[in-house]
Amino acid sequence: MKVYINGKFLNQRITGVQRVAKQYTDLLLKTEHNIEIIENKYQGLMAVFFEQIILPWKTKDGILINFCNTGPLIKTNQILFIHDAAFMASKSHSKLFRYYYRVLITLLLHRAKKVITVSDFSKDEIVKYFNFNVSKLAVIKNGMDFEDHIEQDIPDVRNKLSNFKKIVLTVSSMDPRKNLKYIAESWIASNPSEDSVLVIVGGKNKVFADDSVSIEHDNILFTGYVTDEELIAYYRSAHFYVSASEYEGFGLPIAESINFGCIPLLSDIPVHRELFGTYGYFFENDSKQLREVFANLPEYTMKKSAITESETWKSSVNTLIQVLRETNEI
Template sequence: MSLMADAISEPPIFVNGRFFVQPVTGVQRVAREMTSALRAQYGSRLRVVGPARSMRQEAEGVAPVGCTSGQIWEQVDLPRYARGGVLLNFGNTAPLLHRRQLVIIHDAGIFETPKAYSWKFRLWYRVLQGLMARGGAKIVTVSEFSKSDLVRNLGLPASRVHVVRPGSDHMGRQRADAEILARHGLHPGGFVLVVGTLAAHKNISALNILARMLEGRSVPFVIAGGVGGAAFSAASAELPQPARYLGRVTDAELKALYESAACFIVPSLYEGFGLPAVEAMTCGCPVVAADIPALRESCGAAALFCDPRAPEQIAAVVLTLLDDAPLRERMREAALQHSGEMTWKKSAASLAAIIETL
């Protein structure tokens, strides 16, 4: 009887499903995969809710609630619906009026790279995250580097910020759509890939020299991803030329690109973790990464590193990799081994241990 009473007394766990109505970037990817992994652990105790006004049919397993949308829904409707339960927020923000909750803040970019964001976005996030830090929410982030940044910028004791690293095995479960290669005249092993936005901290403009060198070798330089968004500053970088810009691609198309690229480049000046780098590794793609703390942490010894502020060095490392087939094979094997340890099941288990303290 006591075991049954304990089970009945356990509070429900609600997931802030606002991310289901947003374009999928790294933040939304973490939210979707973490939710899926936690469902396997908590079963019916886990309830995912989203703003009814914005919900789309493809958001399967998400209960539409409330009568508003966006930030108003998150601050007003969500805490009202989740009253009495534990609330999980995976996308940097959370309602201020909920008592028992956890929020994943992926990085301290609004403080460390303010020029990359619009002033309205910076102001809202600084106010909101400052109030969350002074409240009782459990703060979680994705790397030790991000933890140190958040501790410093939000004035938190280190004990208030927990680290749960993302997984990358979702790419292994995805079936590749190779039609994207034929559609853009790409051949396996015959192009260099970048995935990202034109936000200033992604540092895409540092690849102009590489783009011209690749053109001289008749090697396509391929860029996939969105051009930014309302959150980012209008003073974003220009697209490197010459390059083949594919825009947003599906997960299946992205896997085909990762699997077929000669190498994948992450030239960022700032990251909280760098999920695309480990996604590429999961697909066996050699990675050239900016030598910054977050990418050192997430990629370990499985990537080649270069100074993101030295375009000539970036180009030299990439061309060395293209010219050295044995090196590419070693990097491919290192990538597969490194990323194989990064699973969402492990991530969810780490997060669940924090959830239980709520």
């Protein structure tokens, strides 16, 4: 049977969810299976109309894979990826967004043939927040390798970092639950040396109720949104990666940073322990503890230097193909 991919991510700015969709799609297209991407070229309400009305008609002769949390309500022969339950657990999103997602996801969870999430923690959260048949829910963890290994030098990134010998990186949308302001304030309080810099990569998103982080310091670099090429250059240049997030479904930038040799410094939350327990150093989310971590960076060394075969995107895709076989769709 034909396998369709909801290609809405092709017309969206690439963040974590879209990157997951891209990694899966690129590898699925290299398999022998009959795969077709249905691109959604619209924005706003027209994009919603296309997904809800046009997409199910275009995919009526096959199964549809939705990698980006939403899909058409009138189609039952579909696989739905739900990456986390942040829209239920956190109040960082706007009230309108939370209400819309709560209604939409509740309906989709019950209509989809199979629901996939990216960690055991997210599975438990989905079960907790929704009256849901857990037998329809599977966990496929994201890969930790970065398929787009771009070798070219990026002069702009190199020039921005040329005066620094110790680089701490964080990659995130300006979501309040990511605690970027707390990271920046802790960094300043640690009295960083002149050759040290905290690099904050990420752009604003209108779905968040408050996404303002406005701190200026000689040893902090706010890049805004960057291209994949620039992001890889920052990963390659960094020595440490920090995440002080209060809530995650996975934490893809952490995985990517580990792949490029960064030492992860992570808030002590369940999903970080589950996925990166053998790689990371953990701290409680209070200003004093993170400040002390930053002040003692030379004490932290790489715990584990190589990802395993089961932590690759190839493994994730193989597991997804097995799910398709179990649903008799390929």
